[in-house]
Structures are given as C-alpha cells and as structure tokens.
Amino acid sequence: MSTLLLVIIAILLLLLIVLIGAIVFFALRHFKENIQVEDKVDVKKRVSPFCVDHDGVFASASCAITGESLCDECLTSIDDLKIGKKNIDLYTPYKWSELTMFRNSHSDLEDRIKLVKKNLWENNNMPLIIKGHYKINVESDEIESFTTLICKDLDEKVVKKELSFLKL
Numbered sequence: 001m002s003t004l005l006l007v008i009i010a011i012l013l014l015l016l017i018v019l020i021g022a023i024v025f026f027a028l029r030h031f032k033e034n035i036q037v038e039d040k041v042d043v044k045k046r047v048s049p050f051c052v053d054h055d056g057v058f059a060s061a062s063c064a065i066t067g068e069s070l071c072d073e074c075l076t077s078i079d080d081l082k083i084g085k086k087n088i089d090l091y092t093p094y095k096w097s098e099l100t101m102f103r104n105s106h107s108d109l110e111d112r113i114k115l116v117k118k119n120l121w122e123n124n125n126m127p128l129i130i131k132g133h134y135k136i137n138v139e140s141d142e143i144e145s146f147t148t149l150i151c152k153d154l155d156e157k158v159v160k161k162e163l164s165f166l167k168l
C-alpha cells in the first residue's frame, strides 16, 4: 500500500516538475519575444537625455548630422543647425541642398523620416538633416511647424531613393 502511494506521489511530483518546466519555458519565450518587439519599436525614439561624451551632463540637443545627444559644450550652431563640434568636418566642406519642406501634420511620417535618417547614417554614412522651424500664419494668426530635409548634393540620389515615399 505504502509503496503504491509513494509511486503515485513520485509520478505526481514528476508531472508537477514537467508542468512547472513548461510554464517557465513558455513564460521566458514570451518575455523574450516581447523585449525584441519593444526594441524594434523603440529604436527610433530612444534618445538619451545625457550627453554621449559627458557622463551625467544633460544633453541640450542632438547633432543634426549624427543624431547623437550632446550638451551645450559639445555643440555649435551653424546655419541655424546644432552640430556636434567633433562632427563639423562632416558638414562645412560640403555643399548642401534642401530636398523638401512640408508642414508637420502626421507624426507617422516624421517617425518614418527619422528612421530613414538613422539607417542612412548607420548603413551608408550619409547624413540627412531634419530641420524643424516655425512660421506664423498671418491669416489665421496661428503658429505652424514645418520640417525641412537637407542632404549633401553628393548623396542626393541615394537619399531621394530612400525617401521615395515623399514623392520628391
């Protein structure tokens, strides 16, 4: 009798272990998948609040060329743009042209452009400058925000292709 009981207990324990193992396995897998999805979603939005070159110093803007977060000390202003002092050689020697200017309306489009900027920079070493500015609409007396896209003349063909959804 007691042997039978022990065998039943042993079988039940074994089942319990298998069950817990399965739960842990699927929970971990689910968790991992979620993290990966979040990574993909956040990639374009993840901007550090700190200067990449100064630990603990708050960034004041991101470099128009590289997109890195930088503090006032690391940034300089040229042509109404904030550019990292260390990246100035990536800007001044070249001729730049405005690709397009549009009124900001849907953030989806802006996110898409930011993603193109990121990919162009990381994969092709081609900077795409996204410049935001405001205009006062005299008729409606409202402030409207605009975005201008600027690239090097040298890169124009490739950049336009990447931005084909804008129909430039």
Ligand SMILES: [Zn+2]
Residues within 6 Å of the ligand: 051, 052, 053, 054, 057, 070, 071, 072, 073, 074
């Ligand atoms: Zn800094």
